[in-house]
Amino acid sequence: MSKQNIEIPWGAEKLPISLPESWELCGILEPSPRSAVADATAETERALSEPVGSMRLGAMVKPGANIALVIDDGSRPTPVASLLPAVLAELLRGGALLEKITVVPALGVHRMMTDDEVVQRIGGEWAAKLKWEHHDCDDPLRLADLGVTSRGTPVLINRTVAEADLVVSIGCIEPHIIASFGGGYKNIIPGVAGRATIAHNHGLNCTPDTFNMVGQPIESNPMRLDLEEGASKLKAPVFIINAVLNSSLKPVAVVAGDPIAAHRAGAKISASIYGVPVPGLADVLITGSHPMDQDLRQGVKALANTIRGVRPGGVMLNLIRADEGVGVFGLAARKLPVGRKALKLLAPLLLPRISKIKLNGTNEEDKFFLYFALQGMLRADLLLYAPTIPEKIHENLPFVTFMPSVEAGIERARKRFPGKARVLVAPHAGMTYPILPE
Secondary structure (H helix, E strand, O other), rough: OOOEEEEEOOOOEEEEEEEEOOEEEEOOOOOOOOOOOOHHHHHHHHHHHHHEEEEEEEEOOOOOEEEEEEEEEEOOOOOOHHHHHHHHHHHHHHOOOOHEEEEEOOOOOOOOHHHHHHHHHHHHHOOOEEEEEOOOOOHHHHEEEEOOOOOOOOEEEEEHHHHOOEEEEEOOEEEOOOOOEEEEHHOOOOOOOOOHHHHHHHHHHOOOOOOOOOOOHEEEEEEEHHHHHHHHOOOOOEEEEEEEOOOOOEEEEEEEOOOOOHHHHHHHHHHHHHHEEEOOEEEEEEOOOOOOOOOHHHOOOOHHHHHHHHHEEEEEEEEOOOOOOOOOOHOOOOOOOOOOOHHHHHHHHHHHHHHHHOOOOOOOHHHHHHOOOOHHHHEEEEEOOOOOOOOOHHHHOOEEEEEHHHHHHHHHHHHHHHOOOEEEEOOOOOOOOOEEOO
């Protein structure tokens, strides 16, 4: 019997895992422990009183101003309802009128939020006083054309946001596979952008050097720099309020102010929590999707955030909660014309041609995920335990092998490494990423 027992967060429960005796547990990638602030609203008030790189939000309100209040959607753990009262109080002190404020959820290409979900997200008290609209990345009549970035991205932005006199963005800063870190201008692009904008912007990181940018320096991230250039084309000033959360999804800090300067300050805090040094590459890497447990699209961040920690030819066992099942995930929509073995053989030929490939049932923005998936399957044996995902979806995702149980995944890895194996475990891989020795 194994003498190495570990636990992975699994909703409100813990998922027990037993490792073979011969395996060496080299490290558990835990976020740095950070206590939550006592009062998220008070912390937001503090951040608003000392904005980074900007005048105070209230001073930016002009008489009769139309204000777009962009909030991230339910796929993000931002406690919007806790941050919003301080933000609205600041706006009202500056002379804003509630009837001139429109809430716009930053859906990107995610599913539409229901009205009840919007009410829950912003709080019932304010939901009764504010109007809101649902962003649609595919409706040309509701998008404004703001030009093209220097990297060729067409800048199509939600018309309400583009025509506002002031844009206020509430979100959170967490490690992000494509953008280095979430937050900042990301609520604008991709949050309230058109599909063509999102597709081209994501495609910029379909290169061997940039397909995995989680936690990496923003200055070397083409996609992040491009979205910031595109979002800065808005005529109105943009003011952000971004929370940094601990692994219990409670705010440890709030930053406010300029979308770039304040974002960089928050990214430093996030990196200090979720960037975890590891002693070296693992033969076997076990991840849990917490706290990104909403659906498969979010859950695969566990794989994406940590894949740099497994050695070429190793095994990754990814435990994905996916409470809502698949979610809006184009790669899972249709079966590819080839199976796993053929796809792995063809991958080196396909990777340089991803931008020109057309696959029925997938969207343009999914090309990045296809690129990442091909790179991932070339690096390691990718195993998924995701019991909420229907079997009919399994064959649509040949990049990974679905496991019927955790034990089956461990046994497959044990057969690959029957003797000694170096093992890393990332229980909160939905936000944690490894920092390798230089």
